[in-house]
Amino acid sequence: MNASSTGRSFGSCLPNWRELYKAREIKAEDVALKLIQPGQQIYIDSGVSEPQAIVKAMVEYAKAMIDVNIIQFLCLRDKQYFDESFGAQDVFRHNAFFIGADSLREAVKKGGADYTPIYLSDIPVLFKQRRIHLDTAIILVSPPDMHGNCSFGANVDIVKPIADSAERVIAEINPFVPRTHGDSFIHMDKIDHWVYNDSNDLLEFNYDPPNEVATSIARHISMLVEDESTLQMGIGTIPNTVLQYLENKKHLGVHTEVFSDGV
Known part of the structure; x- marks a missing residue:
């Protein structure tokens, strides 16, 4: 059953x-094997825009691959590129710009993955100026509209300049991806290969309940926020928890790249 038949087209x-674009369609396993x-x-x-079918195939066929360097902003799912049962940890070297999944945090601690601390706004220029060379960008997009434009959907962040800078673009096209407006499109002509996946809904992210330490930190931070302040909210349990203690503040503004549930 596809998205259209369930009334979930966007x-x-x-x-x-x-x-029309059949010549460039491939299977998910072709990404790993060919x-x-x-x-x-x-x-x-990254994030909820992870191309699930392609990533699954890469992990399953990891033993057929050699020495692949993966760059990702935010990985939400555990046990993927460092899953010992697939031998993936001996194939992939993961470099994260933000640590999300617990298994990635452990892999970084053990030296099995890398973490590059950097401001989100500074990342695009690294690729535009070719200071980081990128052979392939693997992205998630919506089906093309009447003009042939695919939307990056719910998670635009840094993907557009990266797709523009990569030598090759492979897209997983999922009909559940919502169309978001703004500078958030890529034309089918710029996609070298594509995989169709209507079996997976988008990933969802939910914060775990804050522990005592996070709650205590959030409470102290909230006392530093004055009325009429402008907030920039980062990603993580503590920033999200801080918002719970701002209910009595007045005339707050928000200028942020991230909207968590707390906002």
Whole structure:
């Protein structure tokens, strides 16, 4: 059953787009078995926009791959590129710009993965100026609209400049991806290969209940926030918990790249 048959389509699609761009359609396993070469550096779309079918295939066929460097902003799912049962930890070297999944945090602690601390706003220029070379960008997008444009959906962040800078773009096209407006589109002509996946809904992210330490820190931070302050909220349990203690503040503003549930 696809998204259209369940009434879950998000906007008008280009009629017969799959036939129109059939020549570039591949299977998810082709990414691992045919396209990614030894020693290449790839970017995998982040957060809720992780291309699940392609990532699953990469992990399952990890033993067929050699020395692949993965760059990702935010990984939400545990036990993927460092899953010992698949031998993936001997194939992939993961470099994260933000540590999300607990297994990634442990891998960094043990030296099995890397963490590059950097402001989100500073990341695009690294790729635009080719200071970080990128062989392949693997992204998640919506089906193309009447003009052939695919939307990056719910998680635009740094993916557009990265897709523009990569030598090759592989897209997982999922009809559950919502169309978001603004500078958040990529044309099908700029996608070298695509995988269709209507079996997976988008990933969801929920914060775990804060522990005593996080609650105590959040309470102290909230006392430093004055009325009429402008808030910039980061990602994580503590920033989200701080918001629970701001209910009595007045005339607060928000200028932030992240909207958590607390906002």
